[in-house]
Amino acid sequence: MLQQSILVTATLFFSFFLTSTHGKIDRKSIVQQFNLHLNTSHPYSPVQVGNGNFAFGVDITGLQTFLPHNTLSSWGWHNDSLPLTANQTSIKYFTGVDLWTHDRLVNYKQPNEKENEKEISQWLIANPHRINLGRVGLWFGSRDNVTEEMVKGKRQVLDLWEGSIESSFELDGEVVKVGTVASPDTDSIAVEIRSVLLGKGGLGVFLDFPYASGKNKFDAPFVGVWNATKKHETFLETGRNGAIVRHVLDSTVYFAHVRWDGGAGIEREREDGHRYILKPIGKDEVFRFTVAFSQNSAPETIPMMEDVRSRARQWWQDYWENGAFLSLPISSNSSAKELQRRIILTQYLLAVNGAGKDPAQESGLVNNGWYGKFHLEMVFWHLGHWMIWNKWSLYDRSIGVYDRFLPSSIERAKKQGYEGARLGKMSDPSGRSAPGQINSLLIWQQPHPMYFAEMEYRRFPTEKTLQKWDHILTLIADFMASYAWYNDTTKVFDLGPPLHTVSENTKPNTTMNPTFELAYWRFGLDIAEKWKQRQGKPIPSKWPKVRENIAPFPMQDGLYVLHEGIKNPWTTPRFTEDHPSLLGLNGWLPQDSRLNLSIFNATVSKVYETWNFTRSYGWDFPLLALTAAKMGEREKAVEWLLHPDNAFDEIGMPVGGVRVPTPYLPAAAGLLLAVGMMAGGWEGGGGMTFPEAWKVEVEGFMKAL
Numbered sequence: 167m168l169q170q171s172i173l174v175t176a177t178l179f180f181s182f183f184l185t186s187t188h189g190k191i192d193r194k195s196i197v198q199q200f201n202l203h204l205n206t207s208h209p210y211s212p213v214q215v216g217n218g219n220f221a222f223g224v225d226i227t228g229l230q231t232f233l234p235h236n237t238l239s240s241w242g243w244h245n246d247s248l249p250l251t252a253n254q255t256s257i258k259y260f261t262g263v264d265l266w267t268h269d270r271l272v273n274y275k276q277p278n279e280k281e282n283e284k285e286i287s288q289w290l291i292a293n294p295h296r297i298n299l300g301r302v303g304l305w306f307g308s309r310d311n312v313t314e315e316m317v318k319g320k321r322q323v324l325d326l327w328e329g330s331i332e333s334s335f336e337l338d339g340e341v342v343k344v345g346t347v348a349s350p351d352t353d354s355i356a357v358e359i360r361s362v363l364l365g366k367g368g369l370g371v372f373l374d375f376p377y378a379s380g381k382n383k384f385d386a387p388f389v390g391v392w393n394a395t396k397k398h399e400t401f402l403e404t405g406r407n408g409a410i411v412r413h414v415l416d417s418t419v420y421f422a423h424v425r426w427d428g429g430a431g432i433e434r435e436r437e438d439g440h441r442y443i444l445k446p447i448g449k450d451e452v453f454r455f456t457v458a459f460s461q462n463s464a465p466e467t468i469p470m471m472e473d474v475r476s477r478a479r480q481w482w483q484d485y486w487e488n489g490a491f492l493s494l495p496i497s498s499n500s501s502a503k504e505l506q507r508r509i510i511l512t513q514y515l516l517a518v519n520g521a522g523k524d525p526a527q528e529s530g531l532v533n534n535g536w537y538g539k540f541h542l543e544m545v546f547w548h549l550g551h552w553m554i555w556n557k558w559s560l561y562d563r564s565i566g567v568y569d570r571f572l573p574s575s576i577e578r579a580k581k582q583g584y585e586g587a588r589l590g591k592m593s594d595p596s597g598r599s600a601p602g603q604i605n606s607l608l609i610w611q612q613p614h615p616m617y618f619a620e621m622e623y624r625r626f627p628t629e630k631t632l633q634k635w636d637h638i639l640t641l642i643a644d645f646m647a648s649y650a651w652y653n654d655t656t657k658v659f660d661l662g663p664p665l666h667t668v669s670e671n672t673k674p675n676t677t678m679n680p681t682f683e684l685a686y687w688r689f690g691l692d693i694a695e696k697w698k699q700r701q702g703k704p705i706p707s708k709w710p711k712v713r714e715n716i717a718p719f720p721m722q723d724g725l726y727v728l729h730e731g732i733k734n735p736w737t738t739p740r741f742t743e744d745h746p747s748l749l750g751l752n753g754w755l756p757q758d759s760r761l762n763l764s765i766f767n768a769t770v771s772k773v774y775e776t777w778n779f780t781r782s783y784g785w786d787f788p789l790l791a792l793t794a795a796k797m798g799e800r801e802k803a804v805e806w807l808l809h810p811d812n813a814f815d816e817i818g819m820p821v822g823g824v825r826v827p828t829p830y831l832p833a834a835a836g837l838l839l840a841v842g843m844m845a846g847g848w849e850g851g852g853g854m855t856f857p858e859a860w861k862v863e864v865e866g867f868m869k870a871l
């Protein structure tokens with residue numbers, strides 16, 4: 167017993183403090199086994215280089231020659247012009263709707279058809295939208311008809327360890343080689359082209375710039391409007407070995423700084439377009455250039471190929487070598503190999519697409535979903551894994567969103583007559599939440615900061631951590647406590663109506679006391695109370711009062727159900743698809759003292775039996791895996807992660823399935839969260855929960871709550 171507890175403590179210590187220790191696993195050889203080797207362009211999910219705030223998707227040429235894959239960033243956004251219809255010409259005319267909320271009317275930011283606010287509502291939903299910064303491809307001289315079918319011997323390798331892409335092909339028997347890297351420090355790509363065609367004037371580079379509009383909620387796979395050339399402007403300024411293209415789309419202005427080695431010239435192809443041709447001059451068979459995208463007209467540096475290559479190599483090596491790692495038995499088991507493939511490619515994908523200054527949008531920087539906006543209820547799924555994998559510097563990049571969005575969250579709560587701060591939902595970088603019924607009525611984003619804060623404190627148990635989160639947790643807990651409504655008849659605190667549950671499939675005006683949200687409210691308030699305790703500060707009396715007296719988990723026929731009063735929960739198709747949030751009661755969340763495990767077990771079986779997983783969203787599978795892992799069902803946990811409805815394509819992108827376009831990043835981030843918890847365990851249990859027969863090596867994971 168004693169020995170065991172020493173061992174546990176040692177493991178705990180090890181997993182808490184190992185963030186940069188080199189372990190025993192040969193990480194490089196495992197990572198490089200999953201380098202991408204392609205021989206054709208991938209039609210909808212590009213191979214990318216990027217840095218978390220900027221990503222550049224390429225086709226088989228290593229550029230955007232044949233396919234207009236996107237160049238997206240965390241800072242490139244655009245507004246359409248405002249509606250011209252009278253009384254809708256400014257966002258101040260948007261009023262939302264008033265809904266009865268227990269004993270009073272509360273204003274919710276929902277489109278108000280009655281007040282004739284349709285256009286301004288839609289404007290607020292679609293604006294600002296994320297923009298495609300531009301396209302960079304190969305130019306084949308006078309042969310503007312070269313297609314992918316005409317080039318031979320296509321080869322492409324993405325080296326995950328170095329963060330670089332090497333591509334090659336033959337055109338008329340001449341080899342063209344292209345190296346592509348992105349800078350970890352600036353939003354730049356550096357490119358090296360090698361070919362005898364360069365010296366013959368038959369090869370160069372084009373840059374092209376699209377317009378943007380909020381017309382499509384999903385702009386996938388390609389973002390931008392290429393044929394509205396009159397609606398925007400570009401201006402070329404040339405200098406020695408370089409040029410700047412200034413792109414003006416209404417009030418959005420940014421710059422593409424182009425620098426090259428050796429002799430070259432750049433010019434606009436046609437007066438009525440935004441395509442520029444960069445032509446090397448002379449007999450050199452190598453041409454190197456950089457394109458740096460920036461909001462700044464004069465960025466400090468525009469790094470060239472060798473610098474970018476070595477900085478990228480260093481960054482990626484650090485990324486792979488620091489934090490956690492796990493090695494599955496890839497040579498003896500094909501499921502293990504597929505899982506390892508997904509894990510490695512996902513790690514690459516998330517460093518490129520899910521590590522920006524704001525939490526990721528669902529499609530990262532691959533294409534646009536929900537106009538490029540990000541969702542605050544998804545932040546747990548997007549960022550949770552960075553903590554478990556001990557990659558705190560990447561977590562730190564966007565976790566400040568809670569502090570940054572406090573003013574708008576306080577205002578939201580105040581306008582609705584609540585205390586504290588109410589987090590929004592579908593967000594742009596300013597913290598404005600898009601109008602919408604679901605957007606205004608979802609509540610499960612509120613306790614996320616408590617989970618993050620508690621994990622951070624366990625890793626960094628300092629005064630600084632306590633202070634960093636104190637004001638945030640206080641304001642959120644105040645909102646949560648004041649949102650819960652004391653029902654004089656039942657003598658419990660109710661959540662809703664109106665509200666939307668995690669699965670957005672119930673009628674909000676009759677939905678109350680959703681089981682998962684009740685548990686999450688209790689969890690969040692509990693952490694907020696602990697936070698005060700640790701600082702020796704008084705706990706606001708409302709917090710424990712709500713936590714202890716919140717409505718019991720609703721049950722019917724010996725099973726937990728989605729929410730109180732739901733009718734036919736297991737036979738109504740609408741209720742047996744979408745996120746199976748009931749599973750979150752144990753697995754995602756630590757086990758609530760109110761949870762009856764035999765009832766929970768029976769509920770899990772009922773979910774398995776009745777659910778239509780074809781209609782699940784990608785993060786549902788890691789959720790299922792976590793529940794299985796927590797129940798000790800090791801084989802099942804892996805089965806869920808590899809479920810046929812939870813596919814990851816050849817590039818490693820999580821397939822959107824029947825609901826959303828590819829990629830759907832929460833499935834990727836959720837995969838890392840689930841395997842991280844299966845490797846690192848959770849409070850009071852876990853340890854390794856991979857199949858018994860698998861020889862799994864892990865290092866550096868942090869225990870979950």
Ligand SMILES: *[C@@H]1O[C@H](CO)[C@@H](O)[C@H](O)[C@H]1NC(C)=O
Binds near residue numbers: 204205206
């Ligand atoms: C291209 O790659 C695929 C998948 O790896 C392979 O099946 C196919 O044979 C390759 N084609 C060529 C021409 O190399």
Ligand SMILES: *[C@@H]1O[C@H](CO)[C@@H](O)[C@H](O)[C@H]1NC(C)=O
Binds near residue numbers: 243
């Ligand atoms: C878009 O418009 C909103 C509301 O007027 C403003 O706050 C925001 O800064 C604008 N964003 C861009 C990229 O123009």
Ligand SMILES: *[C@@H]1O[C@H](CO)[C@@H](O)[C@H](O)[C@H]1NC(C)=O
Binds near residue numbers: 252253282
């Ligand atoms: C705009 O508002 C004014 C003042 O309330 C009203 O008189 C007018 O009819 C409205 N116009 C439209 C097109 O709704």
Ligand SMILES: *[C@@H]1O[C@H](CO)[C@@H](O)[C@H](O)[C@H]1NC(C)=O
Binds near residue numbers: 308309310311312
């Ligand atoms: C492509 O263009 C070249 C030169 O303009 C011409 O000789 C050739 O026939 C064209 N090929 C095709 C497939 O159109």
Ligand SMILES: *[C@@H]1O[C@H](CO)[C@@H](O)[C@H](O)[C@H]1NC(C)=O
Binds near residue numbers: 393394
């Ligand atoms: C631009 O292209 C879109 C889709 O391809 C088309 O619907 C639209 O009519 C085009 N607009 C113009 C001005 O050509």
Ligand SMILES: *[C@@H]1O[C@H](CO)[C@@H](O)[C@H](O)[C@H]1NC(C)=O
Binds near residue numbers: 499501502801
């Ligand atoms: C791989 O591991 C899984 C999970 O334990 C197991 O179900 C499967 O049979 C194994 N496959 C092989 C080929 O060993």
Ligand SMILES: *[C@@H]1O[C@H](CO)[C@@H](O)[C@H](O)[C@H]1NC(C)=O
Binds near residue numbers: 656
């Ligand atoms: C009080 O709770 C009961 C039972 O859940 C519910 O039917 C009733 O609507 C609640 N009262 C109010 C005013 O919400």
Ligand SMILES: *[C@@H]1O[C@H](CO)[C@@H](O)[C@H](O)[C@H]1NC(C)=O
Binds near residue numbers: 675676
């Ligand atoms: C709920 O909303 C619907 C419309 O969405 C309405 O028809 C119904 O009367 C409302 N029910 C309650 C109890 O407010």
Ligand SMILES: *[C@@H]1O[C@H](CO)[C@@H](O)[C@H](O)[C@H]1NC(C)=O
Binds near residue numbers: 724762765
């Ligand atoms: C859990 O629920 C079962 C079935 O309703 C019941 O028999 C059991 O006593 C409950 N366990 C606890 C600890 O309350």
Ligand SMILES: *[C@@H]1O[C@H](CO)[C@@H](O)[C@H](O)[C@H]1NC(C)=O
Binds near residue numbers: 764798
């Ligand atoms: C719940 O299910 C797991 C896995 O089937 C089992 O190990 C555990 O004993 C069950 N717990 C209860 C209380 O039924």
Ligand SMILES: *[C@@H]1O[C@H](CO)[C@@H](O)[C@H](O)[C@H]1NC(C)=O
Binds near residue numbers: 739778779781824
């Ligand atoms: C499950 O969902 C898929 C995709 O929407 C649908 O085609 C299928 O009919 C559904 N299955 C059942 C049993 O409802």
